[in-house]
Amino acid sequence: xxxxxxxxxxxxxxxxxxxxxxxxxxxxxxxxxxxxxxxxxxxxxxxxxxxxxxxxxxxxxxxxxxxxxxxxxxxxxxxxxxxxxxxxxxxxxxxxxxxxxxxxxxxxxxxxxxxxxxxxxxxxxxxxxxxxxxxxxxxxxxxxxxxxxxxxxxxxxxxxxxxxxxxxxxxxxxxxxxxxxxxxxxxxxxxxxxxxxxxxxxxxxxxxxxxxxxxxxxxxxxxxxxxxxxxxxxxxxxxxxxxxxxxxxxxxxxxxxxxxxxxxxxxxxxxxxxxxxxxxxxxxxxxxxxxxxxxxxxxxxxxxxxxxxxxxxxxxxxxxxxxxxxxxxxxxxxxxxxxxxxxxxxxxxxxxxxxxxxxxxxxxxxxxxxxxxxxxxxxxxxxxxxxxxxxxxxxxxxxxxxxxxxxxxxxxxxxxxxxxxxxxxxxxxxxxxxxxxxxx
Numbered sequence: 388x389x390x391x392x393x394x395x396x397x398x399x400x401x402x403x404x405x406x407x408x409x410x411x412x413x414x415x416x417x418x419x420x421x422x423x424x425x426x427x428x429x430x431x432x433x434x435x436x437x438x439x440x441x442x443x444x445x446x447x448x449x450x451x452x453x454x455x456x457x458x459x460x461x462x463x464x465x466x467x468x469x470x471x472x473x474x475x476x477x478x479x480x481x482x483x484x485x486x487x488x489x490x491x492x493x494x495x496x497x498x499x500x501x502x503x504x505x506x507x508x509x510x511x512x513x514x515x516x517x518x519x520x521x522x523x524x525x526x527x528x529x530x531x532x533x534x535x536x537x538x539x540x541x542x543x544x545x546x547x548x549x550x551x552x553x554x555x556x557x558x559x560x561x562x563x564x565x566x567x568x569x570x571x572x573x574x575x576x577x578x579x580x581x582x583x584x585x586x587x588x589x590x591x592x593x594x595x596x597x598x599x600x601x602x603x604x605x606x607x608x609x610x611x612x613x614x615x616x617x618x619x620x621x622x623x624x625x626x627x628x629x630x631x632x633x634x635x636x637x638x639x640x641x642x643x644x645x646x647x648x649x650x651x652x653x654x655x656x657x658x659x660x661x662x663x664x665x666x667x668x669x670x671x672x673x674x675x676x677x678x679x680x681x682x683x684x685x686x687x688x689x690x691x692x693x694x695x696x697x698x699x700x701x702x703x704x705x706x707x708x709x710x711x712x713x714x715x716x717x718x719x720x721x722x723x724x725x726x727x728x729x730x731x732x733x734x735x736x737x738x739x740x741x742x743x744x745x746x747x748x749x750x751x752x753x754x755x756x757x758x759x760x761x762x763x764x765x766x767x768x769x770x771x772x773x774x775x776x777x778x779x780x781x782x783x784x785x786x787x788x789x790x791x792x793x794x795x796x797x798x799x800x801x802x803x804x805x806x807x808x809x810x811x812x813x814x815x816x817x818x819x820x821x822x823x824x825x826x827x
Contacts, residue, residue, distance in 0.1 A: 413819060413820075414819070415815060415818035415819055416818055416819075417818060419817070419818050419819060419820060420499075420817055420818055421499045421500060421503075422499070422820075422826070422827060423486065423499065423756060423827045424481065424482055424485035424486050424496065424497070424499055424502055425482035425483065425485075425486045425752055425753075425756055425817075426482075426499070426756075426817040426818075427482070427499055427502065427503065427506055427817075428478050428479065428480075428481040428482025428483075428485070428502070428506055429478070429479060429482040429749060429752075429753065429813065429814075429817055430814055430817040430818070431478050431506055431507070431509070431510040432475040432476075432478035432479045432482065433475075433810040433811075433813060433814045433817075434510065434810075434814070435470070435474050435475040435478065435510060435513055435514070436474075436475040436806050436810055437803075437806055437807050437810040437811070438514070438517070439467075439470045439471065439474060439475065439513075439517065440799075440802050440803035440806045440807065441803050441807070442517055443467050443799050443802075443803070444796070444799040444800050444802070444803040445457070446463045446467070446799075447792075447795055447796040447799040447800075448796060450792060450795075450796075451792050451793060451796055457521060458521050458522075459520065459521060460519060460520060460521060460522060460523050460524045460526075460527065461519070461520045461524055461527055461581070462586070463520060465581075465586070465589055465590065465593070466516065466517065466520040466527070468590070468593045469516065469577055469593050470513055470516060470517060471737065472593050472596050472597045472600075472601060473513075473534065473538070473570070473573075473574050473577070473593075473596055474509075474513040474516075474534075475513075476601055476741070476745070477509060477538055477541070477570065478506060478509060478510065479745060479749060480567075480604055481502065481505075481506055481541050482752075483608070483748070483749075483752060484545060484563065485497060485502060485544070485545070486752070486756070488545065488548055488560060488563075489548060491554065491556075491557075491559065491560050491611075492548055492549060492551070492552035492554050492557065492560055493552060493553065493554045494548050494551045494552050497544060497548075501544070502541070502544065504537075504540065505536075505537040505538070505540035505541040505544065506537065506541070507537070508533045508534065508536050508537030508540065509533070509534050509537035509538060509541070510537075511530075511533055512529075512530040512531065512532070512533030512534030512535070512536075512537060513530060513534055514530070515527065515529055515530030515533065516530035516531060516534065517530075518530075524581070527581070528578065528581055528582055531574070531577065531578040531581065532578065534574065535571065535574045535575060535578060538567075538570060538571055538574060539571045541567075542564070542567040542568060542570070542571055545560075545563070545564055545567060546564050546567075548560075549561060549564055558630075558633075559607045559608070559610065559611045562603065562607045562633075562637070563603070563604050563607050563608070565603075566599065566600050566601075566603035566604045566607070567600065567604070569595070569596070569599040569600045569603070570596055570599075570600030570601070572595075573592045573593070573595045573596030573599065573600055574592070574596060575592075576588060576589075576591070576592030576595065577589050577592040577593055577596070579592075580592055587651055587652065588651075591647050591648060591651050594643075594644075594647040595644050595647055595648075597736075597737070598640045598643040598644045598647070599640060599641075599644045601741065602636075602640050602643075602736070602741070603637060603640050605740075605741060605744060606633065606636040606637065606640070606706075607633070608748075609699075609703055609744065610632060610633040610636070612748075613685060613699055613700070613703060614685060614686075632681055635674065635677060635678070635681075636678070636706075638674075639674050639678075639710065642670065646667060649663070654720075661721055661724070664717050664718070664720050664721035665717075665718070665721045667714075667717045668714045668715070668716075668717030668718035668720075668721060669714065669718075670714070671710045671711070671713045671714030671717060672710070672711060672714035672715070672718070673714075674710050674714075675707045675708070675709070675710030675711035675712075675713075675714055676707070676711065677707075678703075678706050678707030678710060679704070679707035679708070679711070681707075682700060682703050682704045682706075682707055685700065685703070686700065687700045687701075687703075687704060694762065694763035694767075694768050695747065695750065695751055695754075695761060695762060695763040695767075698743060698746060698747035698750070698763060698771050699744065699747040699748070699751075701743055701775075702739070702740055702741075702742075702743030702744035702745075702746070702747055703740070703744065705735055705736070705739030705740035705743060705778075706736065706740040708735055708739065708740075709732050709733075709735035709736035709739060709740055710732070710736075712728075712731055712732040712735050712782070713729070713732030713733075713735075713736075715728075716728040716729055716731065716732055728785055728786060729785075730785040731782045731785035731786065734778065734781045734782055734785065735778065735782055738774070738777065738778040738781055738802070739775070739778040739782075742774060742778070743771070743774060743775070743778075746770075746771055746774060746809070747763075747771075749813070750763060750767055750809075750813070753813050753816055753817075756821070756827055757816045757817075757819075757821055757822060758821035758822035758823030758824070758825060759816075759822055766808075766812070767809070770805050770808060770809050773801060773804075773805045774802070774805050776801060777798050777801040777802045777805065778798075780794050780795075780797055780798035780801065781794075781795065781798040781802075784798060
């Protein structure tokens with residue numbers, strides 16, 4: 388992706404140049420969403436991100452006040468976990484992977500119209516899931532069926548690109564492809580758990596999707612792109628991405644998926660449970676320390692001179708912090724006989740790491756592919772730090788406290804506000820022509 392805008396095309400025979408046409412036609416048009424894969428994928432993701440954030444804030448308001456009295460057909464915690472894992476994030480993945488993936492693989496990209504059906508199925512399915520959470524479980528289940536069909540369809544499309552590729556280096560793309568298959572299986576497990584009212588299976592399926600699908604895609608892309616972005620913005624920093632680092636991150640994801648199913652029926656009991664808590668805590672602490680060291684080696688300090696780059700590095704830093712926090716909670720549970728503060732470490736991963744990386748990467752791609760400079764302006768930088776504040780509030784809400792419910796409400800309101808401002812701004816770009824007049 389070039390960081391330099393194209394030179395304006397000269398007008399021919401009195402006709403305006405492409406750049407002049409882009410400047411003249413600044414209206415938002417739905418058909419422009421079909422000009423590039425990231426436009427449609429990101430736009431649908433933003434709709435779901437903003438609506439799910441507002442819904443969750445409403446649920447938290449209902450929990451601290453008797454005034455709303457919302458009806459529930461499903462557990463709102465499960466609905467929240469599912470839409471935050473399988474909802475808007477795969478739509479962002481599709482927008483990115485069908486833009487960058489063909490370049491990685493050296494194959495022609497699919498046309499946007501070929502991706503419309505799988506993306507719209509996912510967006511529609513998750514909208515029904517949220518509505519069904521209050522109206523009827525069957526409506527929510529129908530939404531899951533549509534969402535699964537859309538995700539499986541998009542996954543098949545990505546594997547088609549892989550099979551067509553003759554590129555010598557397909558490691559990152561194939562890792563992402565395997566993760567997408569895990570995502571499809573996990574979403575199917577969630578559907579089965581909801582239909583059979585097997586709540587433990589449904590929850591485990593969501594966590595499997597988080598660690599085995601979402602995180603694996605994130606770390607694969609991070610391993611490939613963060614060193615490249617750092618070297619591009621900081622010429623004195625060399626590209627350094629050893630494959631053992633990717634192996635470490637994939638190993639962490641695999642271990643956490645296994646841990647989900649080991650603890651399917653609740654914490655292990657007796658001496659076996661104590662040994663498990665100790666072993667898991669020490670492993671997470673060690674892995675977290677390695678990732679914190681890797682964050683520094685990858686240029687964390689140097690990146691602070693460039694806001695957009697710093698956002699990526701701070702997001703990756705949260706990965707190590709999440710594992711350290713998770714390890715400490717396991718060791719504290721080992722001392723007390725039961726795990727504690729697990730939701731703190733989980734949200735350090737989801738809000739701190741994954742949301743921050745999402746914020747940084749989507750902003751970067753949206754700027755570059757709309758003909759804008761690759762910079763985080765004052766608004767984006769402010770929103771990013773408000774996201775960090777929301778993360779800290781959510782971690783604090785996980786600690787036993789009389790203020791826990793109010794801290795959770797405040798975190799949800801802050802998250803919803805940040806995503807609404809950010810989402811509305813970028814969604815406005817996707818339906819307009821590029822500022823530099825180029826195609827895409």
